[in-house]
Amino acid sequence: xxxxxxxxxxxxxxxxxxxxxxxxxxxxxxxxxxxxxxxxxxxxxxxxxxxxxxxxxxxxxxxxxxxxxxxxxxxxxxxxxxxxxxxxxxxxxxxxxxxxxxxxxxxxxxxxxxxxxxxxxxxxxxxxxxxxxxxxxxxxxxxxxxxxxxxxxxxxxxxxxxxxxxxxxxxxxxxxxxxxxxxxxxxxxxxxxxxxxxxxxxxxxxxxxxxxxxxxxxxxxxxxxxxxxxxxxxxxxxxxxxxxxxxxxxxxxxxxxxxxxxxxxxxxxxxxxxxxxxxxxxxxxxxxxxxxxxxxxxxxxxxxxxxxxxxxxxxxxxxxxxxxxxxxxxxxxxxxxxxxxxxx
Amino acid sequence: xxxxxxxxxxxxxxxxxxxxxxxxxxxxxxxxxxxxxxxxxxxxxxxxxxxxxxxxxxxxxxxxxxxxxxxxxxxxxxxxxxxxxxxxxxxxxxxxxxxxxxxxxxxxxxxxxxxxxxxxxxxxxxxxxxxxxxxxxxxxxxxxxxxxxxxxxxxxxxxxxxxxxxxxxxxxxxxxxxxxxxxxxxxxxxxxxxxxxxxxxxxxxxxxxxxxxxxxxxxxxxxxxxxxxxxxxxxxxxxxxxxxxxxxxxxxxxxxxxxxxxxxxxxxxxxxxxxxxxxxxxxxxxxxxxxxxxxxxxxxxxxxxxxxxxxxxxxxxxxxxxxxxxxxxxxxxxxxxxxxxx
Numbered sequence: 001x002x003x004x005x006x007x008x009x010x011x012x013x014x015x016x017x018x019x020x021x022x023x024x025x026x027x028x029x030x031x032x033x034x035x036x037x038x039x040x041x042x043x044x045x046x047x048x049x050x051x052x053x054x055x056x057x058x059x060x061x062x063x064x065x066x067x068x069x070x071x072x073x074x075x076x077x078x079x080x081x082x083x084x085x086x087x088x089x090x091x092x093x094x095x096x097x098x099x100x101x102x103x104x105x106x107x108x109x110x111x112x113x114x115x116x117x118x119x120x121x122x123x124x125x126x127x128x129x130x131x132x133x134x135x136x137x138x139x140x141x142x143x144x145x146x147x148x149x150x151x152x153x154x155x156x157x158x159x160x161x162x163x164x165x166x167x168x169x170x171x172x173x174x175x176x177x178x179x180x181x182x183x184x185x186x187x188x189x190x191x192x193x194x195x196x197x198x199x200x201x202x203x204x205x206x207x208x209x210x211x212x213x214x215x216x217x218x219x220x221x222x223x224x225x226x227x228x229x230x231x232x233x234x235x236x237x238x239x240x241x242x243x244x245x246x247x248x249x250x251x252x253x254x255x256x257x258x259x260x261x262x263x264x265x266x267x268x269x270x271x272x273x274x275x276x277x278x279x280x281x282x283x284x285x286x287x288x289x290x291x292x293x294x295x296x297x298x299x300x301x302x303x304x305x306x307x308x309x310x311x312x313x314x315x316x317x318x319x320x321x322x323x324x325x326x327x328x329x330x331x332x333x334x335x336x337x338x339x340x341x342x343x344x
Numbered sequence: 345x346x347x348x349x350x351x352x353x354x355x356x357x358x359x360x361x362x363x364x365x366x367x368x369x370x371x372x373x374x375x376x377x378x379x380x381x382x383x384x385x386x387x388x389x390x391x392x393x394x395x396x397x398x399x400x401x402x403x404x405x406x407x408x409x410x411x412x413x414x415x416x417x418x419x420x421x422x423x424x425x426x427x428x429x430x431x432x433x434x435x436x437x438x439x440x441x442x443x444x445x446x447x448x449x450x451x452x453x454x455x456x457x458x459x460x461x462x463x464x465x466x467x468x469x470x471x472x473x474x475x476x477x478x479x480x481x482x483x484x485x486x487x488x489x490x491x492x493x494x495x496x497x498x499x500x501x502x503x504x505x506x507x508x509x510x511x512x513x514x515x516x517x518x519x520x521x522x523x524x525x526x527x528x529x530x531x532x533x534x535x536x537x538x539x540x541x542x543x544x545x546x547x548x549x550x551x552x553x554x555x556x557x558x559x560x561x562x563x564x565x566x567x568x569x570x571x572x573x574x575x576x577x578x579x580x581x582x583x584x585x586x587x588x589x590x591x592x593x594x595x596x597x598x599x600x601x602x603x604x605x606x607x608x609x610x611x612x613x614x615x616x617x618x619x620x621x622x623x624x625x626x627x628x629x630x631x632x633x634x635x636x637x638x639x640x641x642x643x644x645x646x647x648x649x650x651x652x653x654x655x656x657x658x659x660x661x662x663x664x665x666x667x668x669x670x671x672x673x674x675x676x677x678x679x680x681x682x683x684x685x686x
Binding site: 132136138139141142145146147148149150152153154156157159161273276280286287315316317318319320321322323324325327328331332334335336 | 492
């Protein structure tokens with residue numbers, strides 16, 4: 001019996017290794033494949049991208065510029081989901097931050113104070129989520145659904161009736177510097193917002209790999225009871241993670257608001273779905289315990305390349321369908337690969 | 345073996361559990377009545393029969409969706425796809441019914457007879473329910489992610505068919521009948537009557553049939569339910585098909601009422617359906633809640649939003665009010681149950 005076992009063990013072992021290799025690195029192959037398809041596809045006949053091919057300097061700069069909010073959010077959201085929690089309010093928190101930032105700027109507050117104040121607002125928003133989930137023990141989905149509605153409502157109330165967004169007009173004028181953060185190239189013709197996004201991602205990669213918060217987040221998501229019994233203050237960890245997500249939502253809001261040069265109370269609508277899609281695509285388990293900030297970063301680049309690149313291939317009204325299908329496929333393949341499938 | 349041996353005796357435990365549910369439902373009803381009376385004091389012309397009728401009839405779509413969502417929540421699953429399905433089935437019914445020769449792409453349909461068209465649209469809606477069930481039951485993906493995905497898929501298909509806007513030309517004469525049919529010479533339309541029938545049937549299924557009780561057992565303890573021989577996969581599949589069929593009918597009726605298939609119709613209805621179920625005391629973890637509670641949850645939301653409009657608050661207040669209402673409902677219900685069972 002030993003011989004057949006040895007023979008059959010070979011391929012299974014190799015299969016196992018291939019499966020593991022695929023699971024660990026598939027996101028990079030997907031990235032290359034998406035870029036390859038978008039570069040090869042002929043774009044010349046479409047008027048949207050008169051500059052030519054996908055992989056030209058201006059297009060890359062454009063994609064990276066508009067990716068800043070998503071990249072900023074993806075890392076923190078990954079850590080939160082690794083710990084087994086979720087924040088559906090990120091889109092609304094982003095809208096609210098965008099409105100607050102624009103309001104401060106238009107009323108004459110200089111860049112740095114406005115920036116810091118908005119980030120502080122983000123901390124507060126994240127802390128409220130943490131309070132509802134950790135202290136009041138409301139299910140994360142419901143708690144953040146409540147704040148989704150709340151933050152969006154406040155953002156709408158901050159913008160006066162009859163106006164759709166905070167912008168120049170009615171005696172107030174957006175300051176000239178407002179656009180710079182999200183648009184003006186500072187390094188490699190990429191704007192500040194993008195470099196902040198990269199910085200946030202790098203910091204969170206280090207947090208995940210080298211600090212206790214990262215280890216504790218994975219422990220909390222992998223087995224909350226065991227984590228609690230081994231002395232980890234899971235509640236505190238979750239609270240901190242919600243706070244970090246709040247900060248990144250504020251940064252994303254500032255980036256979006258500065259890029260569009262207005263404070264739109266609906267600018268973050270649907271962002272929570274895009275972030276979830278990105279994080280799941282990056283291989284993070286919905287039930288918590290595993291996931292990598294670095295992979296979510298690549299997944300964010302994939303989704304942004306797809307959404308921008310797709311505009312040159314199909315009409316804009318295909319976007320919801322494509323993103324929805326991608327969300328389903330990412331979620332399903334995640335759960336089939338990790339075989340951690342549990343219903344509900 | 346006598347029959348009485350098969351029926352478990354009414355122990356202290358079963359009586360108490362059912363009691364909790366009735367208690368919460370009563371709490372919700374009282375809250376709805378109290379809110380209505382408060383609003384009547386504050387808002388002029390609020391305390392009128394027509395206004396009470398309007399509170400129900402204006403919300404027939406969300407209440408109908410709430411029935412399917414409530415059953416799924418009780419079984420421990422989300423259904424956030426219903427809003428997308430409303431848009432999909434409405435757009436499909438229009439596309440199928442539009443006559444084949446039109447001036448441009450948006451006025452050219454498949455030219456089916458009306459009743460075939462709505463039957464096919466309903467099938468299309470139920471396909472989304474089947475997709476939900478496939479991913480949730482077969483692949484074991486968390487239902488919130490699946491149904492958010494299928495919501496986007498359903499709305500995405502609707503957007504592709506309508507090119508992101510709407511189809512409303514070249515429709516047969518009978519298309520606008522169903523959604524605008526006044527019943528018994530009153531101002532009540534057919535969809536409202538269907539909603540009331542649906543609620544009656546749902547309450548019967550929930551309280552009096554094995555199917556209804558199985559839903560509770562699955563939600564309360566899925567493992568125990570499976571071990572005691574309940575086919576969980578089949579049951580949840582039925583529930584998803586049931587919910588998407590309701591959403592499909594709602595979509596068809598709305599399309600008929602407005603004589604158009606609009607790809608953004610039903611936007612955020614999935615959240616409203618979830619919100620009224622939560623306001624009505626349905627537990628997010630499953631195994632607890634009732635259709636009657638959901639109905640009065642909808643009344644609470646309707647009273648709050650219409651009173652806010654009556655007090656000349658800006659419509660922007662609705663999101664904030666919804667958030668506060670759900671928050672209070674959850675905190676009060678948790679507190680009341682904890683106090684009662686102390």
